[in-house]
Amino acid sequence: MNERENILGRIREALSVPAPVPGAHDHPSAHPASEAEAAKHIGEWLPSVGPSLEDRIELFRSNSADLKTDFRLVNSREEALAQVKEIAASEGWKKVASHADPMLEGIDAALGLPVLKTDGGYNVCDMEQCDAGISACDALVAQTGSVLVTSRSAGGRALSVLPPHHVVIARRDQLVPDLPAAFALLKQKYAGNYPSLISFITGPSRTGDIERILVLGAHGPKKVTVVCY
Amino acid sequence: MSTTQTAADFKKNATTLTADLRHRSLIKGALKKYEVARDARKSRFQDWQAARQSAAEIKWDAVNHLDTHLVELAKNLEARGTQVHWAGNAEQAREIILGVVRKHNARSIVKSKVMTGEEIHLNDALEKAGFDVVESDLGEYIVQLRHEPPYHFVFPAMHLTRGEISKLFTEKLGTAPTDSPEELTMIARRVLRDKYVNADIGISGANFAIAETGMISITENEGNARLTCALPKVHIVLMGIEKVLPKLEDLALFLPMLATAGAGQTLTGYNTMYGGPRQPGEADGPLEMHVVLLDNKRTTLMADPEQRDALHCMRCGACLNVCPIYKNIGGHTYGCTYQGPIGAVITPHLCGMADWKHLSFASSLCGACTQNCPVKIDLHHHLLQGRRNAMARNPVWWEKLAFQALAFLFNHAPLFSLGMKLGRIGQIFHPLIKGTPVDPAIAWTKSRELPKVAPQTFREWWQNRK
């Protein structure tokens, strides 16, 4: 408690002399532009997103291509499950991790593989055996090609990052245009009781730490697949 | 300028690095790639400059009302079960973290990238106290194995070739040599996997802290921070107090700007907000979360209103990436935690002007840093102010005298004119001593030819016109 008051005291003392506002180096401080003003305009400054759903799908698709996210657009839930089954076969999955969610109903049956469910707790060593983690999501963000997950919508913290392949099942109406819209969605959905983890996943895990050469699958998944119906 | 040991070391290392053409080429190549990517991302913004101004204004609000925001942050963090600690200085921060680690009898600690951890020499303290701590970020892991500090706060191993890294892994891990970056990465992935799964404690930093919702925001590409904050039972966050942002949606602006300016990406791979330890009903996550709020002379910098905006820094590294000094001397030459232009600005405040003022002078003031900074910190002008502050406190007597004499000379044109004529004579004899220890211009003539006083100066030409 004591150190808290010391620090706050030093801050208040320092702030008793105003600092120049940005872009006004030789003028004393004035009131900065209000946050509401900034919030209104952020959408106008960030990279643009077209108005229609088709625009957003196209943008998400093109971002996914850049990021090496495998984006599969299908027309029904059945087709979506069929896609996951196909990936399982081609990659030779033996065991997967997932969680209980209306979006993922029928996955177990479709795959016919052992499925580790994270709800209610699990053993990390069991998850380490899984070839893939299959989750739902809160949103897809067209502007950045991101998948928005939380610990509540995606089976906890590790499911979307520990297994080497992360598969997301999403619906078209979960596609939001941009980051401001994504944060608005989070506030609307969870305000007052946020999940302890919120994460924007933008492509597979990557590193450029060795000679700035891109390598996928540094620690997180090497592959991210988004199946969207 | 009086020379302290730090300044002398700086000059010595700068001399070595600037002559290393291999290093020059490696860093230039790496940062050229960055510039191309950054320009591509920037051009996608509808109005990059307006975005910068807005980001600067939000940070101004954040720092200039920091007491209010910090109180709100702490309140909201504590409401969801996080323990908030206030550390006035590095020692207190180390003690707090050691306290948590001892309480849990931690056998193994895993860390994601924490620059404030470097600042307080946390790893050293943990290791001396007998705890095993491993860096999980690939670049940090590599420099940790080499027992050296990070070379760049976003790309810690930028100075190493794949060959050097392969040799390092063979030596320390016993792995077979390889020149494939992919294989080297997979080696680290395998080694660190084990650490994540078994670590008792995960320590992370914070890129931002949201006051409104009580969240810590962490940006990364590898997923190592995601794992560090998911699997161990205890999560400790160490962050500078200046990292606070007022509102959750501020991240909609800051995350893409951090990615663009820092690495030329649309968005970094994982941008994660942590609101507390595992909540009821959640499948996993740490049972305990601690946030250590660190001052460590940030309030000293805050008390300098002229340079206070240096606290707006989000450690994106954009200024390093374009700094011609950084490109030629590399990250280690600075000899302090924070390198490049931002390091040169804040280090005298954080670590004392006496030992670090030379950093303000080791710049041509080109301004590329200020131009590239996504939050419009007036970096190169702060270096100028730093020089003024340093000389006001401790002028170098002969320099001051020289400038006084020069002022007299410059204020008396006939004297200046005479000086030029004498220079014309002097330069006939200068070749005799050029480059020798008695050459007063040796600092120049060591590597360059001196300019000649013209056969006819401008004022002589002007006189002759009449």
Add this chain to the structure above:
Amino acid sequence: MKITLFIPCFIDACFPKAGASAVDILERLGHSIDYPQELTCCGQPAFNSGYWDQSRAVAVNVLNRLKDAEVVVIVSGSCGAMIKNFYPQLFAGTPLADTARALSAKIFEFSDFLVTQLGVTDLGSHFPHKITFHDGCHGLRELGIKAQPRALLAKVRGLELVEMQEAESCCGFGGTFSAKFPMISTAMGENKYGSALETGAEYIVSNDSSCLMHIQGLLDRQKKPLRTIHLAELLNHR
């Protein structure tokens, strides 16, 4: 127009042709030149070294002599920036604060003056060579000079301008920096002329003789096949 031409110390001593060329060009355009002989230096060396009192001691004379000028032109981006951008800071809170701000509004770097104030780009110049342009940092980032020199160069008959990769990178001069940290200064200069050499240009051109002085010093020592020339001098070739 009566144009007051401020000739900085190093132009006077070592690069008089840059100043003389500016005189020729402006007179040819029909203006008369006022050359204040009593002025020698803008005060930047002391300012950049942290000795603002000693800088003010020189700057105050500059201010007093130039305050009644109709317009002031200077053939140096760095000295121009000193007077235009830094004098207001140097004299803030002193009785000369307003005078400094007023001077700031009416002082221009040479290429900027021609293009934005006189609206002139074609000077009838002829310089049949391949050149590349170095953007001096003060001119570029303090004064926003990028397009102006290029607009002028575009009208020079016979000239071929090839942009170098590192046109906007600092040459490494930085005033006293070049003597305090000569190893870094030299490395930066090598990077600059290396980039220029890649273009195959015969000349590196700039609006700042201080940059050119440093680059030429390196070129001469290392015997590289490249020459430097100030923009004003180039433009005065007919």
